Amino acid sequence: MLPAFAYARPGSLREALDLLKDAASAPLAGGTDLQGCMEDGVARPARLVSLAAVPELRGLEVRPDGSLRIGAATPLAELAAHPAVRQRHAALARAAASVGSPQLRNQGTLGGNLLQRPRCWYFRGDFPCARKGGGTCYAQDGRNARHAILGGGRCVMVHPSDTAPALVALDAVVQLAGPRGARRVPAGELFVGPERDVRRETVLAPGELLVEVLVPAAPPGARSGYDKARARGSFDFALVGAAVALVLRGRSVERARVVLGGVAPLPWRSRPAEQALEGRALDEGSLAAAAEAAVAGADPLAENGYKVAMTRGIVQRLLASLAAG
Amino acid sequence: MAHQDDGSGFSRRTFIGSIGVGAAGLLAPLGAGAAAQAAREVAAGATVAVTLQINGQAHRLEVEPRWSLLHVLREVLGLTGTKPGCERGECGACTVLIDGATRNACLTLAVEVEGREIRTIEGVARPDQPSAVAQAFVDEDAFQCGYCTPGQVMAAEGLLARSPHPSPEEIRAGMSGNLCRCGAYPHILKAVERASASRRGGRP
Known part of the structure; x- marks a missing residue:
């Protein structure tokens, strides 16, 4: 059973952002990664802020210009099955369809897939590794069959997301919202390598939420x-x-x-x-x-x-x- | 399994003891509508009243936000058909349907599925009235020890609801979230094919 936590279920993005100003809070969408992190002691939130009733995070629309607006809480299964995504943005549909199992795709969301924590067994295990604030990347000289061949250095984790490469390839943009307002970040600039900061994988600031993903229309050809x-x-x-x-x-x-x-x-x-x-x-x-x-x-x-x-x-x-x- | 006493006062064992005198007394079904209390906050360790719609019946109960649906089904409601396996979303033994879509009950917080339609193996495979899928598992001998079977049946129900006549490849993909340590996979795939064919009205 998970360690005890307080729980809130805001009904709007503004309320959610208010609750997430508290640094001990963590957002809960599908929860398939977060709960594993809590089981492993990698995340210890005192309060979970459920995003289940935040309407701004929902919906998958094809806009008149052919671009997509995908709410961050859209389940991966919905994305994988959407006819327009399959037809015009096949990389994204295929990537979403290849995440986890059918059960996990029904629960896991696009936002969660982008923001999931590393699978490295030292990070998930009982090791004070560099990514957890220690001085050592245990995988460098340890068991590293699943680790990086490119861009390693202080941490040789690999990025586990299937949808992230697809969104970078499709020149997608993510919309973030936080205590200091909203901003747009190209998908290719959302992620942070270990040479820049070994403690985090994305540019999200504390209290910031990924609200939606915008995929530009596929050009002719x-x-x-x-x-x-x-x-x-x-x-x-x-x-x-x-x-x-x-x-x-x-x-x-x-x-x-x-x-x-x-x-x-x-x-x-x-x-x-x-x-x-x-x-x-x-x-x-x-x-x-x-x-x-x-x-x-x-x-x-x-x-x-x-x-x-x-x-x-x-x-x-x-x-x-x-x-x- | 590492389920500790949750302090709710009725464990699975005491519940099973009382079920004969009528679950309705313990779990008075309420009408819909109790699900709408949204932006409330629950303190760590506290419980909150929720109404869960399970197999067409409303169950009003007190849950801690950290309780998984799996825990609530088995340890609070005594619905032990849904099986705990890895409890990490990797094996599919705890598969249930939420609004018709398969989910791992171990990774689903009960408080999050308030107001959603939950179906468990008890809702589809009553001994006197098995679903086409459950009957197909019997007819194809699609299990050995049977532990993963409730999850397999629910995964097949979810698959066939979405795609009534899947190709063999679609069946393998659709059932890929459910492990069977006995290795009954070929018979499981045949059972799903048989269930699909029986829904078509033909014979397999």
Whole structure:
């Protein structure tokens, strides 16, 4: 059973933000990650502020210009099944569909998937690691088969979200609201790497809530997708995830976004892979070049060298499926 | 299982002892409408009155906000058909339907599902009146020890409600949140196919 906590259920965003000014409060949406963190002692909120009755966080709308407005508390299952998302923003629908199990997707929300805490077993376990304020990243020299091959350093966690790479690839923007007002942040700037601050994964300030996600309309010639490799066939976090969004003009790639999950402490935008595609046709040569470029600079640890080849493979497989139409 | 005495005064055992004289006396069903007290706050360790709609019946009871729906079903209401497994959302043994969608009861706080329609295995698999899915599990011999079966049946109910005639691939994906340590998966998949076919009115 969870440790005892106080509980409030505000009926508006303003009330929720008021309650969350108290630093001992934590927001509760789907709760699939938060409750695990509480069980593990990684989160010890004195009060949970339920977001179940906050209307501003709900709803999934296609706007007249073709862009999407997705309330942060939208369940992943709803996102995965939405016809317009599936048709025009396939990377996001596919990523949402590949999170956890059907049960977890019915409960877990898009906002929670973006803001979930790391799965690193040292972080979740009884280790005073750097991310918890200690001096050591235990995974550096410990068991690190699931850890980062890119962008590590003071902490070699990997970002666990499937939807985050998709949203970065689709040039999405998130709307935040907090005690100091509202602000918009591009999805690619939401996440914080360990070199900047090893104690947090996002730019959210204390008391700030992720309110909604805005996905721009897919331009003509756009196609996107998401693919992941996992350790078992049923449901699991990504060993390697890849989101790709392309804009094609004729046979040529006009614009490419290649964003990796599961390989770095934050969704990893691979500009070398994008450059290997832009201005070229989607053919065997450019696919292989992009796959190779995606692992440029990879620096595997003792137990995760397999992720280099796996990343190449996932990127190439995804690009091939997009090339096939 | 690590369920401690919750101090509510009736454990599963005492409840089972009393159920014969009528659960209605303990859990007087109320009409709808008691769910609307929203922006209240509950102190840590305190209980709050909620009304849960379970299998078409309203149950008014006192819960601590930290109590999972799994705990309330089993330890407060004596509805022990829903099984505790990992209690971390990884095994699916505790699968129930909330407004028709499958959920892990272990990760669902009871206070959060006030006013929602909750269905448990007791609501779909009465011995005298099994659902098509429950009957298909019997007919296909889709279990060995049976511990995961209530969760499997509820997962299949949720899947078929959303997608009445799933492909074999959709069945595997739809049932992927439920583990079976006996490895009865092939028969489980056949049972879901049979249930789907019986709903179509044909024979499997």
